[in-house]
Amino acid sequence: MAVNASEEQLTVDFHPDPDRLxxxxxxxxxxxxxxxxxxxxxxxxxxxxxxxxxxxxxLQPAGTDGYLQRIDFRRSRLKTDSLRAVLNTPGEERELTFLDDYYVGASLVRTASSLDCEMVFVGYGIVAQPLDYDDYQGVDVQDKCVVAFKGKPAWFPSEQGAHFSKLKVKNAADRGAIGFISLTTPESLERFPFEKYRERVGRARMTWLYDDGSLFNAKPRIQSSITPSPAVAASLFVATEKDLDDLYAMLETEERFVPFPIPGRLQLEKGSQHEAVTSPNVVALLxxxxxxxxxxxxxxxxxxxxxxxxxxxxxxxxxxxxxxxxxxxxxxxxxxxxxxxxxxxxxxxxxxxxxxxxxxxxxxxxxxxxxxxxxxxxxxxxxxxxxxxxxxxxxxxxxxxxxxxxxxxxxxxxxxxxxxxxxxxxxxxxxxxxxxxxxxxxxxxxxxxxxxxxxxxxxxxxxxxxxxxxxxxxxxxxxxxxxxxxxxxxxxxxxxxxxxxxxxxxxxxxxxxxxxxxxxxxxxxxxxxxxxx
Ligand SMILES: [Zn+2]
CATH class of the missing domain: 3.40.630.10 (Zn peptidases)
Structure with missing residues (x-):
């Protein structure tokens, strides 16, 4: 029965049932x-x-318990009444208001997160060796908060860029940073306006646990990621050589960012409520x-x-x-x-x-x-x-x-x-x-x-x-x-x-x-x- 696969495929005619769909x-x-x-x-x-x-x-069951593959998760919810954020920039100390001035999610790692950090601007926060690209070149971010734009350079191949963009928080954690400040861009705001973060409030975050109790994809060093409002983002750069508009302008070019310290400090306290939950994949085999x-x-x-x-x-x-x-x-x-x-x-x-x-x-x-x-x-x-x-x-x-x-x-x-x-x-x-x-x-x-x-x-x-x-x-x-x-x-x-x-x-x-x-x-x-x- 030596029949060519694609030939054979053409002879099979499937009739999906719209009522079942x-x-x-x-x-x-x-x-x-x-x-x-x-x-x-x-x-x-x-x-x-x-x-x-x-x-x-x-179909044959192909889970771990019949068809189910039950997974142990940690679920974390932000305790919004626990939040306190203060931004010190030269000449100004400002208490920030959740959702008006910044957004944070719950922590999967700890129930009480606390940050008091110096800040360093690191472009997009991307490291992509195959593209000969490193936003961290020559900068020490140990025990600091990194400040990085959302997105990726326009000249990056798109799918590779998407891959490297997913590693931003890991890059920061690997280099000893303790906080990740994520800056919106005109492009990111077009797709997801800052006001839309309100819709995420109350949504639980989750991750699964390995057998030894450690968390999948967690970055224990990072106390919190924070997305400031565009106005608060602008205030970070009032005393730097380049202001936010200068940096926005660079997003449009192929010019590479050079990391620089941002004068001032960010303090953040946040509480998260943790729960153990399970949830299944459902797996079958033909x-x-x-x-x-x-x-x-x-x-x-x-x-x-x-x-x-x-x-x-x-x-x-x-x-x-x-x-x-x-x-x-x-x-x-x-x-x-x-x-x-x-x-x-x-x-x-x-x-x-x-x-x-x-x-x-x-x-x-x-x-x-x-x-x-x-x-x-x-x-x-x-x-x-x-x-x-x-x-x-x-x-x-x-x-x-x-x-x-x-x-x-x-x-x-x-x-x-x-x-x-x-x-x-x-x-x-x-x-x-x-x-x-x-x-x-x-x-x-x-x-x-x-x-x-x-x-x-x-x-x-x-x-x-x-x-x-x-x-x-x-x-x-x-x-x-x-x-x-x-x-x-x-x-x-x-x-x-x-x-x-x-x-x-x-x-x-x-x-x-x-x-x-x-x-x-x-x-x-x-x-x-x-x-x-
Ligand atoms: Zn989907």
Whole structure:
């Protein structure tokens, strides 16, 4: 039966059931689930639902307790009444007001945080050896607070830049800093105005615990990160050679920042309330049909959690249901699982279906799974991630984040072509989406990943897909209106399911495992040694 994988793939015709897609999404986005915040009863209901669906399909449990992989988390909430912040600049001592003057989140490390620090400006706070870039050159930040702009130099390759931007607080901690002052920029404010930080108040932060009780991704040296308002940020630079406008102007150029001390001190006291909670990933396995290749795994992932509830008045809608983010992604995964389970001959490789918890808290469930895999990590050949498909128009094209990094680009093109869809290059490289959802936890284990979205062209020429996308992000994303009242196009959900099913099937059936492109940054940075094939 020597049949070419892509030929065979074309002969398989999947028929996703729109009613099932609606049913899964509607259940998961119901108010009963209270916004599915990780560590809450609402998210437990979602997890039980997903496990139940896996069981109905006859999939093998691939968690640590049946389908569940339960994770120990620490949850931390900011005690806003404990906050006190004072900024001393030459000639002025000023008490700062939370939310008017600055924003801080809860500490995951300690219940009482205390800072009294000198400040050093370090540009973006980025260190990127492959780009010959180091904002810390020649500066000592030991026991100081670093002050750094959000974002990255405009000339950075976007996805690499997004990767290095994620390491800012770590860079500061590694160099002995005790606080991280994060400066908004005109560009960051455009995307996320300072006033929007109010919406984050009351949201819990979380991280998971290793077996020895230490915290994942915690930076114990750092007492706090702080985002000052643009006005307070400007006041930091009244006595420095360059003022904030001069520094803003440099953001537009390729000129590099030179670190300098900021005269004055920042003091901050903050209290955080800690709780131990658990929350599960839900993981199932469809065993491959090939006696050899079944020991390799294509991993489908989608996050099951959402934002939860917002604070507000009784009677107001407070539930951030997460219908598109990401009930629809879970619905898609469940439907692919059903289609694959119903195949006469299962895909050659095994397929793992993983509903990840705590994505909204920092891809935590995915990082946990990647570090505590329930199948051997070196045998995971590819990850296909589903996160917030914007199913509000019937798309004529798709975008595949990550497709440019590995030979999965070809896989995606063939799947798109089979559905008469165009493949559009990433229209938002500056957003660094390749680093912003669960697939990135797999990338960091050296596993090529792809993350598909509906594209920028609608089948109906009177619909401006980019406008629909923008409108969703602005008015519904992470808001109470991301619910079943949205005009979701279930035909688009069907197409989306078919495309992802085709991609995963080809990956599961192709003779050799996917490979990073030669010289690819992510491949070179994270690739693991694999046995010769
Ligand atoms: Zn999401």
């Amino acid at each position: 609606v049913a899964h999404t509607a259940f998961l986005a119901d108010d009963l689930l209270e916004g599915r915040e990780a560590g809450t009863p609402g998210h437990e209901r979602a997890s039980l639902y997903i496990a139940t669906e896996f069981r109905k399909l006859g 065993e491959g049909s090939d006696p050899v290749l079944k020991h390799e795994y294509v991993v489908f992932s989608a996050h099951s959690d959402a934002i939860g509830m917002k604070q507000g008045e009784a009677g107001e809608d407070l539930i951030i249901n997460g219908a598109l983010d990401n009930a629809s992604g879970i619905a898609t995964m469940l439907e692919v699982a059903r289609l694959f389970s119903g195949m006469e001959v299962a895909p050659r490789r095994s397929v793992v279906f993983a509903a990840m918890t705590a994505e909204e808290k920092g891809l935590l469930g995915a990082y946990y799974f990647a570090e505590h895999p329930t199948v051997p990590v070196q045998s995971m050949v590819a990850n296909v991630n589903l996160d917030m498909p914007i199913l509000l128009y019937e798309f004529a094209d798709i975008i595949a984040f990550g497709a440019g990094h590995s030979d999965m680009g070809g896989t995606v093109s063939r799947a798109a072509a089979a559905e008469s869809l165009e493949l559009t290059p990433d229209p938002w490289p500056e957003q660094g989406y390749f680093t912003r959802s669960d697939h990135y936890a797999f990338v960091k284990q050296g596993i090529p990943a792809v993350f598909v979205k509906g594209g920028i062209k609608a089948r109906d020429p009177s619909v401006d897909a980019l406008e629909v996308d923008k409108d969703f992000r602005k008015h519904h994303y992470h808001q109470v209106s991301d619910d079943m009242r949205l005009p979701i196009k279930w035909d688009a959900a069907v197409t989306f399911t078919r495309v992802n099913a085709r991609i995963a099937l080809e990956l599961a059936n192709q003779p050799s495992r996917p490979r990073w492109n030669d010289g690819d940054f992510f491949g070179e940075t994270f690739a693991r040694e694999t046995a010769a094939e």
